[in-house]
Amino acid sequence: MDGELFPRERAEIAPGAVHLPDWLGPRRQRELLAACREWARPPAGLRTVRTPGGGTMTARQVCLGLHWYPYGYARTAVDGDGAPVKPMPGWLSDLGRRAVADAGAAPLAPGEAYDIALVNFYGGDSRMGMHRDAEERSAAPVVSLSLGDSCLFRFGNTASRGRPFRDVELRSGDLFVFGGPGRLSFHGVPKVLPGTAPPGLGLTGRLNITLRVGGLGP
Numbered sequence: 001m002d003g004e005l006f007p008r009e010r011a012e013i014a015p016g017a018v019h020l021p022d023w024l025g026p027r028r029q030r031e032l033l034a035a036c037r038e039w040a041r042p043p044a045g046l047r048t049v050r051t052p053g054g055g056t057m058t059a060r061q062v063c064l065g066l067h068w069y070p071y072g073y074a075r076t077a078v079d080g081d082g083a084p085v086k087p088m089p090g091w092l093s094d095l096g097r098r099a100v101a102d103a104g105a106a107p108l109a110p111g112e113a114y115d116i117a118l119v120n121f122y123g124g125d126s127r128m129g130m131h132r133d134a135e136e137r138s139a140a141p142v143v144s145l146s147l148g149d150s151c152l153f154r155f156g157n158t159a160s161r162g163r164p165f166r167d168v169e170l171r172s173g174d175l176f177v178f179g180g181p182g183r184l185s186f187h188g189v190p191k192v193l194p195g196t197a198p199p200g201l202g203l204t205g206r207l208n209i210t211l212r213v214g215g216l217g218p
Helices: 026-039 090-103
Strands: 011-014 017-020 047-050 056-064 067-069 072-074 116-122 128-131 142-148 150-155 166-170 175-178 187-193 206-212
Touching: 011 166, 017 090, 026 056, 026 142, 026 206, 056 067, 056 128, 090 142, 090 175, 090 206, 150 206
Parallel strands: none
Antiparallel strands: 011 017, 017 175, 047 056, 056 116, 067 072, 116 206, 128 187, 142 175, 142 206, 150 166, 150 187
């Protein structure tokens, strides 16, 4: 592997970027998986994301709060079935706020709340290229939760998709938070590790739930 792999303990991967292994216990993982399966149902359910150049992402996605498409947000599933986006649950927003506190990241600004969730499903051969989460107007930290198969997560720099970067193995239940100077860092998933999900979870593949504060107004 090209990047540095970190041990299974709380670690600051880069300025503003923190990895907390096993943050979600087995019961909470099962509850979150059940919720993801409900969100994936139509309308505005799990869909294949199409890029402006005509390609498709290998990870499939469903959105809550606002619908993300390359590269913006809408209130309807504009590249899906056109239905209104499912609402962001209050309990999921609260989970994001607790994640930030546990990671020791800068708290949200007064009046802010996590109002967008992107749920990505990765099959064994899925990938995510290096990209930045730059469509939001808020500088609040991004919260990432992992379920199912482990993956190699690559966290880079703010200047380019290339080096320097660091690689972290994210397993089911892990939390990754990045904000502050690392908020606009490039990051991606070059590899999923099939067959590594906890046996009792009942998931083949990987789910990643990314929580964001849009700051986009009503």
